[in-house]
Amino acid sequence: MTQAVRTTCPYCGVGCGVLAQPDGRLVGDPAHPANKGRLCVKGAALGETLEDAGRLLHPMVDGARASWDAALDRIAGRFAETIAQHGPDAVAFYVSGQCLTEDYYVANKLMKGFIGSGNIDTNSRLCMASSVAGHTRAFGADVVPGVYEDLEEADLVVLVGSNLAWCHPVLHGRLQAARAARGTKLVVIDPRGTATSSGADLHLALSPGSDVALFAGLLAHCAGIGRLDRDWIAAHGSGFEAALAAARQVAPTLERVAALTGLDPEAIARFYAMFATTERTVTVYSQGVNQSAAGTDKVNAILNCHLATGRIGRPGMGPFSITGQPNAMGGREVGGLANQLAAHMRFDMPGAPDRVRRFWRAPNLAERPGLKAVDLFDAVLDGRVKALWVMATNPADSLPRAGRVREALAACDFLVVSDCWETDTTRYADVVLPAAGWGEKSGTVTNSERRISRQRPFRAAPGEAKPDWWALAEVGRRMGWAEAFAWESPAAVFREHAALSAFENGGTRAFDIGAMATLSDEGYDALAPFRWPLRAGATEEGDRLFAEGGFPTPDGRARFVATPFRGLAAAPGGGFPLLLNTGRLRDQWHTMTRTGQVPRLSDHAPTPAAAFAPADAAALGAVEGGLVRLATPHGEAVLRVALDPGQRPGEVFVPMHWTDAFTSSGPVDLLVGAATDPVSGQPELKATPLRAEALPVR
Ligand code: SF4
Numbered sequence: 077m078t079q080a081v082r083t084t085c086p087y088c089g090v091g092c093g094v095l096a097q098p099d100g101r102l103v104g105d106p107a108h109p110a111n112k113g114r115l116c117v118k119g120a121a122l123g124e125t126l127e128d129a130g131r132l133l134h135p136m137v138d139g140a141r142a143s144w145d146a147a148l149d150r151i152a153g154r155f156a157e158t159i160a161q162h163g164p165d166a167v168a169f170y171v172s173g174q175c176l177t178e179d180y181y182v183a184n185k186l187m188k189g190f191i192g193s194g195n196i197d198t199n200s201r202l203c204m205a206s207s208v209a210g211h212t213r214a215f216g217a218d219v220v221p222g223v224y225e226d227l228e229e230a231d232l233v234v235l236v237g238s239n240l241a242w243c244h245p246v247l248h249g250r251l252q253a254a255r256a257a258r259g260t261k262l263v264v265i266d267p268r269g270t271a272t273s274s275g276a277d278l279h280l281a282l283s284p285g286s287d288v289a290l291f292a293g294l295l296a297h298c299a300g301i302g303r304l305d306r307d308w309i310a311a312h313g314s315g316f317e318a319a320l321a322a323a324r325q326v327a328p329t330l331e332r333v334a335a336l337t338g339l340d341p342e343a344i345a346r347f348y349a350m351f352a353t354t355e356r357t358v359t360v361y362s363q364g365v366n367q368s369a370a371g372t373d374k375v376n377a378i379l380n381c382h383l384a385t386g387r388i389g390r391p392g393m394g395p396f397s398i399t400g401q402p403n404a405m406g407g408r409e410v411g412g413l414a415n416q417l418a419a420h421m422r423f424d425m426p427g428a429p430d431r432v433r434r435f436w437r438a439p440n441l442a443e444r445p446g447l448k449a450v451d452l453f454d455a456v457l458d459g460r461v462k463a464l465w466v467m468a469t470n471p472a473d474s475l476p477r478a479g480r481v482r483e484a485l486a487a488c489d490f491l492v493v494s495d496c497w498e499t500d501t502t503r504y505a506d507v508v509l510p511a512a513g514w515g516e517k518s519g520t521v522t523n524s525e526r527r528i529s530r531q532r533p534f535r536a537a538p539g540e541a542k543p544d545w546w547a548l549a550e551v552g553r554r555m556g557w558a559e560a561f562a563w564e565s566p567a568a569v570f571r572e573h574a575a576l577s578a579f580e581n582g583g584t585r586a587f588d589i590g591a592m593a594t595l596s597d598e599g600y601d602a603l604a605p606f607r608w609p610l611r612a613g614a615t616e617e618g619d620r621l622f623a624e625g626g627f628p629t630p631d632g633r634a635r636f637v638a639t640p641f642r643g644l645a646a647a648p649g650g651g652f653p654l655l656l657n658t659g660r661l662r663d664q665w666h667t668m669t670r671t672g673q674v675p676r677l678s679d680h681a682p683t684p685a686a687a688f689a690p691a692d693a694a695a696l697g698a699v700e701g702g703l704v705r706l707a708t709p710h711g712e713a714v715l716r717v718a719l720d721p722g723q724r725p726g727e728v729f730v731p732m733h734w735t736d737a738f739t740s741s742g743p744v745d746l747l748v749g750a751a752t753d754p755v756s757g758q759p760e761l762k763a764t765p766l767r768a769e770a771l772p773v774r
Pocket of ligand 1: 085086087088089090091092111114115116117118119120244245246247
C-alpha cells in the first residue's frame with residue numbers, strides 16, 4: 077500500500093472515518109464528517125485486531141476442509157432440496173449489522189425475491205427494531221430526521237436509555253465539546269448512573285420500563301401550559317387529540333408520573349420545564365428505549381413530544397435514534413429485517429411487492445413478512461425452519477434465552493455459518509465459510525445520521541476468505557438464477573440497490589439514492605461520505621428532514637400515536653426479586669471476537685462482573701470481588717461482584733460481551749428472557765427477573 081486508504085470503523089453506529097496509513101498505522105480521518113479525525117479507544121485499537129492467527133482460512137463441510145466449489149454446491153443443493161420438500165419458508169437467513177449494505181442487498185434479494193420467503197432477519201432486531209417501527213408508525217417510513225450537528229446546535233440534549241459516553245464515544249465527545257462552548261444543558265434518563273449521567277445537569281433514574289409514562293406526562297404537561305405548536309400540528313399532523321387523550325389517561329398528574337416512574341416529582345417537573353421552555357431540544361435515544369417489550373410505544377411517546385412542539389428537522393432540534401452497529405441503518409435500507417421488503421418498501425405498501433418483483437424480475441417474490449429473530453430460532457427448534465444460514469453474528473451467545481438458541485442450532489437439519497473466526501455458533505455448523513473481514517472487503521455502511529460511507533480494503537484476506545456478498549451470489553447462481561446474481565463487484569451491487577431505491581418512485585419515497593444508480597466503478601472507489609436522500613440529479617446531500625412536513629405517509633402528515641402504559645413483560649417476584657439489565661462496556665464490542673484480541677482493551681474490565689447497588693450487595697452478604705450465583709427462569713451463572721453506587725437498588729447490570737471462549741460462566745444471554753415488543757419484535761434485553769445468592773469467599 078503506497079497511499080492512505082479511507083475506510084469506516086466497523087464498530088458502533090457513529091460511523092467514524094478511519095485512515096489506513098501506508099506505514100500500517102490506523103488513525104481517525106480528518107475529512108470524515110462524523111468524527112473529523114477523532115477515534116475512541118476501540119477505534120484506535122483497530123490495528124491490533126488485524127492478526128491472521130485464529131482466522132478461518134478455508135471452507136469446512138461436515139468438519140473437513142473443502143473447496144469453495146464443494147461448499148457452495150452443498151449449500152445450494154441442500155437449500156433446493158429443503159424448498160422442494162418443505163417449501164421456501166423452511167429456509168432462513170440470520171444476518172448482521174456487521175454486514176455491508178451490499179452483503180445485505182444480495183442476501184435480501186436471494187431470500188425474498190428468489191427463494192420466496194420473508195425469512196431473513198438480522199441481529200439489528202436486537203438493536204433498533206423498535207425505532208424502525210416507531211418511525212414507520214409516526215413518519216410513514218423509517219427515517220431519522222436529524223443530523224449529528226443537531227447535538228452541537230441544541231440548547232438542551234435529552235439522552236434516553238443511552239450511555240453515549242461508552243457506547244458512542246466520539247459523538248459524546250462532540251456533545252461535550254459543544255457543552256463546553258455554548259453551555260448546552262444535558263438531561264440523562266436512565267435507570268443506571270453511568271459515565272454519561274455523571275456529567276449531566278439532571279439525571280432521572282427512572283424505574284425500568286416506565287419511559288412511556290414519563291413522556292406521556294411531558295406531552296400532557298406541554299399541552300397543559302400551552303407550549304404546543306398548534307399551527308404545526310394543524311398543518312402537518314394527524315391523530316393528535318387521540319394521542320393527547322391517551323397521554324392524559326396514562327399521566328393525569330405529576331404525582332401519577334412519579335408513582336409510575338419512581339422519580340421525585342420535583343425532578344420530573346424540572347425536566348418538563350426545561351423541555352417546555354427550550355426550543356432547541358434534541359432527544360437522543362438508544363438501546364434502553366429500544367430493547368424493551370414496550371419499545372415501539374416508548375419511541376412513539378418521544379416522537380409525539382417533538383411533533384407536538386414542532387421541534388423536528390430544524391437546527392438543534394428533533395428526536396434522534398442512535399444505532400448500535402456500524403451498518404444497522406444500511407441493513408434497514410435494503411430490507412434486511414423480516415418485516416421489510418426492499419429499499420424502505422414494505423409488504424403492505426400498495427404496489428410495492430409488484431414493483432420489486434418487476435425490478436428484480438423475481439419469479440418467487442415472498443408474499444408476506446418472515447420470522448423475526450426470536451421467532452425464527454423458535455421455528456428452527458420446532459422444525460419449521462430446516463436450513464439456516466447465519467452470517468457475521470454469533471446467536472449462540474448474543475440472542476436472549478441463549479440456551480434455547482443453542483438447542484435450536486444443534487437441532488437444525490442444515491446450518492451454514494459465515495464468519496472470520498470460530499465462535500460458539502460455528503461449532504454447530506454443517507458448513508463453515510471463511511469470511512473476508514474489516515480491512516479486507518469493499519462496500520458501504522450507513523451511520524446513525526443517514527450517512528453512507530465506504531469500507532475499503534487495505535490488506536489481503538487470509539487464506540481463502542471471501543466477501544459475504546460473493547458467497548451469497550454464488551449460491552444464487554448455483555440455484556439456477558445466474559442472471560439475477562451476475563454481479564462482478566460490490567460497485568455493481570450498489571448501483572442496483574440505488575436504482576431500486578428510485579425505481580418508479582415518483583418522488584415519494586423517503587429513501588432514494590437514485591443519483592448513485594449510474595455511478596462508475598471509479599466513482600464508487602472514490603465515493604465520499606454522503607447523507608441520503610440523494611435523488612437522481614441532486615447535487616447536495618440530504619439535510620434535516622420534515623421541518624416543513626412532507627412525511628412519506630399517504631396524506632403527507634405525521635401520525636401521532638396513542639401510547640398506553642404497559643409495565644415490564646416480566647416483573648420481579650415469584651422467587652426472583654431483582655431485575656437483570658444487560659449492555660455494553662466501553663472497551664469491548666459484541667462477543668469480543670475482535671476486541672478480545674487486544675490486551676489493553678481488556679484492562680478496562682478484565683473479567684465479567686455483576687454490578688450491584690451497595691445496599692443490595694450488603695443485604696446478600698456479597699462483597700466487592702466476591703462470587704455471586706445469579707439465577708433467572710432461563711439459566712444460571714456465577715460471576716464476580718462489583719459494587720456500583722450508580723445501580724438503582726433492586727437492579728443488577730451484567731455486560732453482554734463474554735462468551736464460552738472467555739469465561740466459564742458463559743454469555744449473560746443464557747439468563748436473559750425473550751419477551752418481545754408486539755410491534756417491533758425486539759426483545760426485552762434489559763429487564764429479566766433475577767435471584768442472586770452470595771457464595772462463600774474461600
Ligand atoms: Fe468506531 Fe464508534 Fe469509536 Fe467511532 S465512536 S471510533 S465508530 S467505535
